[in-house]
Amino acid sequence: MRPDGRFAPSPTGVLHVGNLRTALLAWLFARSQGAGFLMRIEDLDTGRVRRELEAGQLEDLRAIGLDWDGPAVRQSERQELYAGALARLDDAGLLYRCWCTRAEIREAASAAHGERPEGAYPGTCRELSAAAVAEREARGRPPAWRVRADGARVTFADRLCGETGGEVDDFVVRRNDGAYAYNLAVVVDDAEQGIGEVVRGADLLDSTPRQLWLGARLGLPAPGYAHVPLMLGPDGARLAKRHGAVTLADRAALGQAPEDVRRELLTPFGLGGYDTMHELVTHFDPARIR
Numbered sequence: 543m544r545p546d547g548r549f550a551p552s553p554t555g556v557l558h559v560g561n562l563r564t565a566l567l568a569w570l571f572a573r574s575q576g577a578g579f580l581m582r583i584e585d586l587d588t589g590r591v592r593r594e595l596e597a598g599q600l601e602d603l604r605a606i607g608l609d610w611d612g613p614a615v616r617q618s619e620r621q622e623l624y625a626g627a628l629a630r631l632d633d634a635g636l637l638y639r640c641w642c643t644r645a646e647i648r649e650a651a652s653a654a655h656g657e658r659p660e661g662a663y664p665g666t667c668r669e670l671s672a673a674a675v676a677e678r679e680a681r682g683r684p685p686a687w688r689v690r691a692d693g694a695r696v697t698f699a700d701r702l703c704g705e706t707g708g709e710v711d712d713f714v715v716r717r718n719d720g721a722y723a724y725n726l727a728v729v730v731d732d733a734e735q736g737i738g739e740v741v742r743g744a745d746l747l748d749s750t751p752r753q754l755w756l757g758a759r760l761g762l763p764a765p766g767y768a769h770v771p772l773m774l775g776p777d778g779a780r781l782a783k784r785h786g787a788v789t790l791a792d793r794a795a796l797g798q799a800p801e802d803v804r805r806e807l808l809t810p811f812g813l814g815g816y817d818t819m820h821e822l823v824t825h826f827d828p829a830r831i832r
Contacts, residue, residue, distance in 0.1 A: 553595040586721050606803065625722075697751075700747070726756065
């Protein structure tokens with residue numbers, strides 16, 4: 543596949559400089575290969591997203607020099623695609639309903655400690671009897687939908703992290719509030735939009751085996767992956783609001799222009815001395831991303 547890239551922010555808060563650095567790197571990976579770059583708004587969590595935050599995020603991305611091909615696409619406007627994918631999984635016998643609460647999942651996982659990966663669903667609802675299903679339906683709590691992964695193990699070659707992989711649990715593809723889950727939406731979107739290389743933060747590395755497994759079940763082409771390092775605060779923890787001036791607005795209040803922030807973010811990768819986006823593309827070297 544052509545190595546088209548993308549950045550996919552969720553409008554639930556203001557982008558901090560760590561997010562902006564990931565966006566810059568995703569843009570550089572794509573543009574340095576002569577590829578397209580798309581913007582996708584992950585706004586399926588309707589209880590948390592704010593449209594004004596979306597506008598602010600796009601403004602900040604433009605301020606640091608990013609551009610993208612075509613208009614930004616919203617997941618909330620792509621529900622039919624996710625419904626079609628869910629129906630294909632159901633037709634293939636790969637789905638089951640789950641009524642477990644988060645507390646019940648934590649308790650079951652704790653009881654089975656050491657038998658499965660941390661955070662993996664223990665399969666409580668996987669083989670319920672008809673009577674057990676009827677009992678849960680009678681409670682009136684809507685179920686989530688999970689895949690039947692059968693403990694599959696998926697390995698893949700990440701451009702930056704090397705050969706890696708993990709076991710795939712029975713993860714949720716549609717939540718009990720009716721919202722399509724991230725792992726389903728991102729797989730469908732990346733394939734439908736022709737994304738050839740997914741460049742994103744290393745915090746999402748563990749979700750990749752699930753997404754590759756799901757894409758294979760749906761007969762979709764698999765993109766390449768490059769998981770870039772996260773930006774850390776002075777305490778060595780993942781960058782967060784508690785670390786102080788972490789947004790473009792914060793930096794502007796300190797007299798720092800967006801282009802100065804961009805130089806600062808790219809200095810660890812040998813790109814802090816370049817003023818234009820053209821220069822950055824010309825001198826970008828993926829091998830320096832560590």
